[in-house]
Amino acid sequence: LLISHLPDLHLFLKLLMSMSLFQVILFLLWGLCCCKIGWDSVMRMSVDLRDLFLYEAFLYYNPLLLVALMIWLWGVNLWVFAQSSVNYAKVFDLSQTHLSHREIWRCATWLTLVVPTSMTAYLYLYSHGEVSLAASQPVLLYAILLMILLSPFDMFYLSSRFFFLRTMWRIALPLQAITFPDFFMADIFTSMSKVFSDLERSGCRMVHRQVATIAWFEADSICGSHSVAIPLVLVLPYLCRFFQCLRQYKDTKEKTCLLNALKYSTAVPVIFLSALKYHVFPDVWISFYRPLWLISSVVNSLYSFYWDIKRDWDLSILTRIFMFKNPSAWSNLLYGRSWVFYWVLGSNLILRCTWTYKLSAHLRHNYLTVFAITALEVVRRFQWVFFRVENEWNKMTAKQNFEMSSDVMPSESDRLLDSNSHKV
Numbered sequence: 001l002l003i004s005h006l007p008d009l010h011l012f013l014k015l016l017m018s019m020s021l022f023q024v025i026l027f028l029l030w031g032l033c034c035c036k037i038g039w040d041s042v043m044r045m046s047v048d049l050r051d052l053f054l055y056e057a058f059l060y061y062n063p064l065l066l067v068a069l070m071i072w073l074w075g076v077n078l079w080v081f082a083q084s085s086v087n088y089a090k091v092f093d094l095s096q097t098h099l100s101h102r103e104i105w106r107c108a109t110w111l112t113l114v115v116p117t118s119m120t121a122y123l124y125l126y127s128h129g130e131v132s133l134a135a136s137q138p139v140l141l142y143a144i145l146l147m148i149l150l151s152p153f154d155m156f157y158l159s160s161r162f163f164f165l166r167t168m169w170r171i172a173l174p175l176q177a178i179t180f181p182d183f184f185m186a187d188i189f190t191s192m193s194k195v196f197s198d199l200e201r202s203g204c205r206m207v208h209r210q211v212a213t214i215a216w217f218e219a220d221s222i223c224g225s226h227s228v229a230i231p232l233v234l235v236l237p238y239l240c241r242f243f244q245c246l247r248q249y250k251d252t253k254e255k256t257c258l259l260n261a262l263k264y265s266t267a268v269p270v271i272f273l274s275a276l277k278y279h280v281f282p283d284v285w286i287s288f289y290r291p292l293w294l295i296s297s298v299v300n301s302l303y304s305f306y307w308d309i310k311r312d313w314d315l316s317i318l319t320r321i322f323m324f325k326n327p328s329a330w331s332n333l334l335y336g337r338s339w340v341f342y343w344v345l346g347s348n349l350i351l352r353c354t355w356t357y358k359l360s361a362h363l364r365h366n367y368l369t370v371f372a373i374t375a376l377e378v379v380r381r382f383q384w385v386f387f388r389v390e391n392e393w394n395k396m397t398a399k400q401n402f403e404m405s406s407d408v409m410p411s412e413s414d415r416l417l418d419s420n421s422h423k424v
Contacts, residue, residue: 312384
């Protein structure tokens with residue numbers, strides 16, 4: 001009965017079940033085994049040690065889990081674009097060999113398998129007294145992933161990895177003219193700033209051989225919770241985007257680039273005012289710095305929300321969702337529905353306001369809450385992608401239509417010289 005009312009439900013089922021049924025069953029069984037082994041390992045530890053150890057284990061693996069989530073959702077973005085009239089390959093100037101949504105999901109599947117497996121091994125070995133072997137698990141995982149990303153050999157999608165690394169280089173050093181992929185990926189990196197901060201702390205602990213210890217929690221530790229590197233890494237994606245806007249203004253002389261740069265600069269006081277809590281007296285923080293932090297966070301959240309709706313998306317785009325080539329029950333549920341308008345506005349505003357929580361240094365010890373909010377920020381960026389890419393596609397098609405109409409329409413001098421239009 002359900003299928004008879006939703007004749008195109010198979011499109012959505014293909015989205016959820018791109019793997020075979022056998023692979024799905026194996027995936028679920030593997031997940032249950034990891035959960036069971038990890039839980040039993042944690043229960044073997046003493047109660048006073050358990051929370052600190054989980055905090056450390058979470059530090060190594062939660063950024064990679066969030067990266068996997070972003071890759072899964074990016075695959076969903078590409079799948080929807082493939083079903084719609086938006087030519088995302090042309091928007092991003094991709095080659096004919098660019099990765100499809102299925103290949104993106106394949107990468108996400110492997111990452112989703114490898115990361116929890118390494119985490120389970122880490123918990124099991126540590127709880128059974130094999131501290132040195134446990135400490136090698138995150139080091140081995142990070143080393144393998146880094147080698148795959150930087151490998152110069154023609155394997156693991158070399159052209160796509162090269163495109164990603166080249167774009168990262170252009171983001172870090174905006175010496176050339178800024179293209180759409182450059183600032184698009186830089187915007188995504190701002191949503192992943194907490195991920196980069198945790199990656200920095202994990203790398204710091206691995207370099208200084210502090211893995212599988214709880215001394216890192218101390219303030220005077222090299223990689224401790226009071227490290228100056230934490231706010232520096234948090235603010236780095238926003239500074240890169242700030243300099244991109246300045247470079248765009250140099251090339252185009254458009255004042256909107258300066259206003260966009262101002263938006264990213266408002267993130268700087270939020271991050272550094274929050275980090276000051278560890279370097280000033282508590283009463284000074286409460287009486288002076290915390291009010292400034294709250295004001296700066298409100299300014300940044302509202303400014304960013306306005307820019308999303310008015311500039312990145314174009315407010316008129318919210319009256320519709322891009323037209324699908326093969327309309328289905330799911331696309332009809334989205335297209336032209338008023339609830340989509342309210343959902344996008346409301347969720348974007350709420351998640352913009354929670355930005356201060358996940359980026360504030362003095363709140364990061366609530367690691368489960370911060371992980372949940374960071375995951376929600378990834379979801380917010382996921383829905384942001386739909387409107388941002390469609391808006392760019394609309395601009396490209398409008399420009400092409402204008403150029404074509406200008407080429408087709410004869411000039412005024414041609415019309416005056418046309419013999420058919422004169423009677424002598």
